[in-house]
Amino acid sequence: MNQQYHLLYPTVDLFIYDLQQGLGQQDEEINQNRHHFWRKVKPELNKDYHQLNPQQQEVLNKLASLERTEADYVELLLPEKHQKFQPDLEGYYYALQLGDVYALQVDCSVIDDRICKSISRFQDIKQNIESRIHHQQGKIGQTWFVWGQLQKDYSSQQIKAIALECYSQIHPKINPNSQVEIDIKNQGKFLGATAFEVWVQPTNWADANSFADSFHLLICLFGPQQSFDDIQNSIAGVYFDLIRLFCYRHKILWAYHQSRFLKSKLKKDFHDVQKSVNKVSELGQQINHAKPNLQELQKTLTDTLTILSRYAIDLSYLDDQGRTIRVNLDNYKKRLDKISRENHNSDLQFLQQFSEFSASKYLLQVETDYINLSPGLTLLQNLISTIQGTIDIYQTKSDRALDNTIALAGIGLAVSGLTATAISAKQPPITSYKDISFLASPVFVWSIAFSAPFLIALILRLFRR
Numbered sequence: 001m002n003q004q005y006h007l008l009y010p011t012v013d014l015f016i017y018d019l020q021q022g023l024g025q026q027d028e029e030i031n032q033n034r035h036h037f038w039r040k041v042k043p044e045l046n047k048d049y050h051q052l053n054p055q056q057q058e059v060l061n062k063l064a065s066l067e068r069t070e071a072d073y074v075e076l077l078l079p080e081k082h083q084k085f086q087p088d089l090e091g092y093y094y095a096l097q098l099g100d101v102y103a104l105q106v107d108c109s110v111i112d113d114r115i116c117k118s119i120s121r122f123q124d125i126k127q128n129i130e131s132r133i134h135h136q137q138g139k140i141g142q143t144w145f146v147w148g149q150l151q152k153d154y155s156s157q158q159i160k161a162i163a164l165e166c167y168s169q170i171h172p173k174i175n176p177n178s179q180v181e182i183d184i185k186n187q188g189k190f191l192g193a194t195a196f197e198v199w200v201q202p203t204n205w206a207d208a209n210s211f212a213d214s215f216h217l218l219i220c221l222f223g224p225q226q227s228f229d230d231i232q233n234s235i236a237g238v239y240f241d242l243i244r245l246f247c248y249r250h251k252i253l254w255a256y257h258q259s260r261f262l263k264s265k266l267k268k269d270f271h272d273v274q275k276s277v278n279k280v281s282e283l284g285q286q287i288n289h290a291k292p293n294l295q296e297l298q299k300t301l302t303d304t305l306t307i308l309s310r311y312a313i314d315l316s317y318l319d320d321q322g323r324t325i326r327v328n329l330d331n332y333k334k335r336l337d338k339i340s341r342e343n344h345n346s347d348l349q350f351l352q353q354f355s356e357f358s359a360s361k362y363l364l365q366v367e368t369d370y371i372n373l374s375p376g377l378t379l380l381q382n383l384i385s386t387i388q389g390t391i392d393i394y395q396t397k398s399d400r401a402l403d404n405t406i407a408l409a410g411i412g413l414a415v416s417g418l419t420a421t422a423i424s425a426k427q428p429p430i431t432s433y434k435d436i437s438f439l440a441s442p443v444f445v446w447s448i449a450f451s452a453p454f455l456i457a458l459i460l461r462l463f464r465r
Contacts, residue, residue, distance in 0.1 A: 006116035007148030011109035016138035040133040122169035141250030147220040188350035193220035206260035
């Protein structure tokens, strides 16, 4: 790649986003989110959460007091002035709470000396930013914003070559000698500059490491005819809108990433449900042929209730991710329209493509998955009813058989009681245990005759059980 290109005022901004409060998270988890964000800025907090001493926990508590739960945005850290980062670098930090998200902007540039710098300085600036945030990444995502001023007029092809070289400095995984080109569809105008957007999607949306490796970069190359003061004022005036715009973008991608993880869990549970259906069907058929394994049925019922609870929660979360995408898509479009209205020297169609793609791909996919997986909840509820019904049917049959047995035994006992009474009434008193004359009495013989059918039925029922 040609290394002869130089830029005036090479500047890099990193917009990094972290979760402030996740769905269903408790106080301890929220505090860990807070620590994950502030350890990028506060050196004394740059350690594992569980290693914080009481003084450091107190620092975290003071930072928590700056937040506002219901606020649309809160400024948490304001830049007083440009700090000196290295001998010829300066920059600042700016931190916000945007609803349920933390946002951090780290700005770094070469100190203004009106001398063109090699594009390779972008790599130095990026490395300086990464060292200042202790090489921590944003959990929700991050965007690199690179800009500078061209030293002279270039052709469109040369400008694309310069943009690709900027890309290679910020995203070094690219091979500088490759034939990779920035897609012309991702090119536009922003604040009078030629702008390029580069986005590397995760290879596996459901995997956290793959999601963390995704990459987003916005490059702006200002023409030599623009004054530096105008460029600075334009950039400074749009920073806040960019922080919000990129936040909406990353919330969309984060929600889609979460939805892929939830979908994989739901599909696994659905597979387990299908196996339970087959098992219950086999156990249920045993009722008409033999004694079913009641213990196995009860275990299946317990397992299915556990799956139902998990499935219902995950399905609800999947629906929430769809709503999150829908809301942030709307916010993204509105913010982009605002930037376009306030900056007439911009053509932001290249940024609009993201919202169009997200609506047709991410939102539609999540909504379709929710529709396809929702019947699994009904299947689980029906399965539980079937198992409970199967257990009840068997227990009812068991209880009825027991009742019949008790009735037969009761009749036999009643007849025997009557017999005993008759013997005692009709026979003369027995004078010795050797006296068995009552066996020949007509009363005893008739009592045996009356009791025999019931005793035989009771014996046969006991043997059948």
